[in-house]
Amino acid sequence: MEGILFEVLARWLHFVGALVWVGHNYATAVTRPRYMPLTAADLSDPESPRQRALMQREHGTFRYASLLTWGSGALILWYRGWLVDALSLHGSLAPLGLGMWIATLMVCNLWFVLWPHQKRVLGFVPASLDERLRASRVTFLSARVNTMLSIPVLFLMGAGTHGIALFG
DSSP states (O other): OHHHHHEEEEHHHHHHHHHHHHHHHHHHHHHHOOOOOOOOOHHHHHHHHHHHHHHHHHHHHHHHHHHHHHHHHHHHHHHOOOHHHHHHHHHHHHHHHHHHHHHHHHHHHIIIIIIHHHHHHHHOOOOOOHHHHHHHHHHHHHHHHHHHHHHHHHHHHHHHOOOHHOOO
């Protein structure tokens, strides 16, 4: 019974984390469907402490949701004894493994490309105005990459369990 409880909890963490992480990407894509360059005036006014705190919370939530999603997915595969076969793209676990590799790229993109540039845009890290303007374009493109990569990840997650005949 405790094994079933563990897996149910891990699956819910995976599901909720994915909703927050990928949902943030889709919401951003819908509210800002194309890149609109920032101007110097957009970044020159200092932000209020309240706005700054809200932005830190929003960006922190979706960043840590990516780790929760990735970690709980890896934990589920490990618990079932599937992690090595999935990561080596072996047999019927290849779809889950491919999805995990793409998700790994997404997490790395978020933490090592998007977030360092977003910190400059938001003023959390000191940067010149020109650097902040350039960083806004990088964050836009980086976020779009993750949004596009989430489509095959979601497909492969579903195919790994429900579309096994496609890969068997």
